[in-house]
Amino acid sequence: MTDRLAALPASLTAFGAGQLPLSALTQQWREAARAHEPALPPRYLEVLERVLSQLESAALFTEESCSFSQGDMVAALGDWLARARAL
Numbered sequence: 001m002t003d004r005l006a007a008l009p010a011s012l013t014a015f016g017a018g019q020l021p022l023s024a025l026t027q028q029w030r031e032a033a034r035a036h037e038p039a040l041p042p043r044y045l046e047v048l049e050r051v052l053s054q055l056e057s058a059a060l061f062t063e064e065s066c067s068f069s070q071g072d073m074v075a076a077l078g079d080w081l082a083r084a085r086a087l
Helices: 008-016 022-035 042-058 070-085
Strands: none
Touching: 008 022, 008 070, 022 042, 042 070
16 A cells, blocks of 8 residues: 555645646555555545545635645645544
């Protein structure tokens, strides 16, 4: 499981630096989760999908008009990753 998940922190860094578009970030995370679907509990996959969907939604709005910030969603991805890697 850690092989595919190991690449995800770099994607967060690249996204934060503006070097990776949101569509590529979400695609990488979804592919990594699907690749390890048998190893990750279903709840982890549900939470990841919710966070990715919120991140995509947040990108459609300005910070002022969105109920959650892109920064918060990126932090949530980092938290999700730490928990998934601890399994």
